[in-house]
Amino acid sequence: MKALPQPPPLNFEADEFALFLDIDGTLLEHAAHPDAVRVDDDLLALLQAAERQLGGALAFVTGRSIAAVDRLFAPLRLPAAGLYGLEHRLSANGPVEAAGEPADIAALAEEIAAEFDGANVYIERKGPILALHTRAAPQLLARAIRLVEQALDRLPPGYRVLPGNAGVELMPLEAAKGAAIRRFTELPAFTGRRPVFLGDDTSDENGFQAINEDGGIAIRVRPQGDTLAPYGLGGVPEAISWLKRCAGYPPTKAASS
């Protein structure tokens, strides 16, 4: 695969850009369990500076719930699309439009938890989305995917299965990062600015597509295989270094090499 060029540094203070950030694998290195990731003060300060410089045109766009995002980044609160856009908080201190857990998904979650009883598989119940994490038990990934695919046949239409490298998620069809980003770009704080989206995963490709269609800048972190993003950054450290340059931090050795 041809290496993607790095994105040019942007000036966050230029009133030109709206920034959308995926979290896991983009801002935070992956950990064996979703609750094992940590946000350090350096990242918090960077996000606070970026939010100020961008005039508030900064939002998380993540598969996590907004409640989980707030716990991770406390005391920082940003506008956020959680659960791939099934939840929104349109302004930093606004209300969360949260999504509940339908009865059929609750029943399925119980069934799958019993199936994996004693195995090192974490079942994350996120309202209408069910995630099975096998990062700590990679040998169980194929079984987890099979179980969720079989369950799809029993559920009412309107769900899809999104397999990943370390787990699988069952989610409503309308959960998509592209639509989540567009919901923000219609708001006064974001509109008229060029959208920029950093993501690292298959689930971010839908966001890249929307960004490309809307004349924005799509950046895939640690690109592997096909991507719609025209730009790439090697990993989380490179993504943080690039964001720091955009926010006017002095160059570090790693960033300038």
Ligand SMILES: O=P(O)(O)OC[C@H]1O[C@H](O[C@H]2O[C@H](CO)[C@@H](O)[C@H](O)[C@H]2O)[C@H](O)[C@@H](O)[C@@H]1O
């Ligand atoms: O859209 P994102 O912000 O990238 O969120 C995607 C999922 O992230 C979390 O799971 C992933 O990260 C965990 C911590 O590194 C890791 O243990 C897990 O294997 C990954 O799938 C989160 O728990 C999910 O709810 C998000 O959908």
